[in-house]
Amino acid sequence: MKLSIKAALFSALVFPGSGYFIVKSKTKAWLCVISVLCILVIFMLEAVHKAQLIAQKIVSGHISYEISALQEQILLMPGRFDANIITSATWLIIILWLISTVDSYRLGRSIESQ
Numbered sequence: 001m002k003l004s005i006k007a008a009l010f011s012a013l014v015f016p017g018s019g020y021f022i023v024k025s026k027t028k029a030w031l032c033v034i035s036v037l038c039i040l041v042i043f044m045l046e047a048v049h050k051a052q053l054i055a056q057k058i059v060s061g062h063i064s065y066e067i068s069a070l071q072e073q074i075l076l077m078p079g080r081f082d083a084n085i086i087t088s089a090t091w092l093i094i095i096l097w098l099i100s101t102v103d104s105y106r107l108g109r110s111i112e113s114q
Contacts, residue, residue: 004108011104016097019104023111032100039089042081049080 003023011019017032054073057063063073079086 002108003112004105007104007108008101011097011101016093017100019100020107023104023107025104025107028100028103032096036093036096039093042085042089046079046081046086050074050077053077 007019007022009019010022011017015033016036017029020026020029020032054063054070054077057073058065063069
């Protein structure tokens with residue numbers, strides 16, 4: 001398999017930025033991987049915060065165990081972060097994923113042509 005294809009597939013399917021490790025661009029790889037991991041931490045903090053608040057409401061009897069009631073609470077529950085931050089973080093991961101995939105492919109092609 002060509003280096004460029006392998007690098008692009010790693011970035012696209014394994015983890016954003018992992019293709020940079022294939023083409024020996026470790027600085028870009030670590031920057032991308034750490035950035036994505038930081039964003040994922042934000043998502044996890046948000047999910048845990050909402051889950052704890054909903055669990056407290058279930059235990060106290062304010063909401064039922066029905067799926068529709070839980071879905072409604074997830075959407076209505078105030079989060080730890082502003083909705084704009086979560087939306088921006090989502091777009092940032094998508095952009096980092098696309099850039100790392102295309103750039104890994106580009107770097108692989110340049111190495112193949114040498």
